[in-house]
Amino acid sequence: MVLSASDKTNVKGIFAKIGGQVDDYGAETLQRMFVTYPQTKTYFPHFDVSPGSAQVKAHGKKVAGALVEAVNHIDDIAGALSKLSDLHAQKLRVDPVNFKLLGQCFLVVVAIHQAAALTPEVHASLDKFLCAVGNVLTAKYR
Amino acid sequence: RLLIVYPWTQRFFSSFGNLSSPTAIVGNPKVRAHGKKVLTSFGDAIKNLDNIKGTYSKLSELHCEKLHVDPENFRLLGDIFIIVLAAHFTQDFSPACQATWQKLVGVVAHALSYKYH
Numbered sequence: 361m362v363l364s365a366s367d368k369t370n371v372k373g374i375f376a377k378i379g380g381q382v383d384d385y386g387a388e389t390l391q392r393m394f395v396t397y398p399q400t401k402t403y404f405p406h407f408d409v410s411p412g413s414a415q416v417k418a419h420g421k422k423v424a425g426a427l428v429e430a431v432n433h434i435d436d437i438a439g440a441l442s443k444l445s446d447l448h449a450q451k452l453r454v455d456p457v458n459f460k461l462l463g464q465c466f467l468v469v470v471a472i473h474q475a476a477a478l479t480p481e482v483h484a485s486l487d488k489f490l491c492a493v494g495n496v497l498t499a500k501y502r
Numbered sequence: 503r504l505l506i507v508y509p510w511t512q513r514f515f516s517s518f519g520n521l522s523s524p525t526a527i528v529g530n531p532k533v534r535a536h537g538k539k540v541l542t543s544f545g546d547a548i549k550n551l552d553n554i555k556g557t558y559s560k561l562s563e564l565h566c567e568k569l570h571v572d573p574e575n576f577r578l579l580g581d582i583f584i585i586v587l588a589a590h591f592t593q594d595f596s597p598a599c600q601a602t603w604q605k606l607v608g609v610v611a612h613a614l615s616y617k618y619h
Binding site: 391464467468471473478479480481487 | 528585
């Protein structure tokens, strides 16, 4: 799976629309993920995962930041997220299936807040991009 | 959206004519008609929430024996349906709502694959 030129344009475009709200999108993504896929909470036993949790907000900002970093280096996502990839492989070891769940929730959040901008084409590009990020983060698992 | 976001799902619809671009897919009357069929069927599940497996028993056999659809595709369709609901209902599509609907599409997918052999 390769990101085409139009995929990159679409992804950059939607993130430009999201702008500074991306941190809130990150928090809402995690909140929805914990509610929709409760098994994902097993990776955060040390967190208060209740709605409005400051920890979830802070972590959402982290996740959003990583996605923005990937967008800003969309020609070399592996390079941009190399340290995060190491972290996930050696320390966090989040099962790969969970990146799809996070991606699904991020798409839902974008659909809710940017319904008009999430055309079928942009949806496809964003889904591909999120898959690519997940692949990079699990690339060094074995 | 399923046919655009996951283009390999087009393999089941060679009789639908022009699926060569997102514009073609969106404007394709057979796609529209089939979407109506699928959503109507979803409605049947909602009318029979206590017996979804029974409701989809024959459809499950059909998807296995005649249509030869990998059940993974039901999962993909369910995920896309969630996104469409989110886009239409926006803020009303609360986290609790999303969680419930994600469960429902999972149950429907399971019911559709239940008779596979």
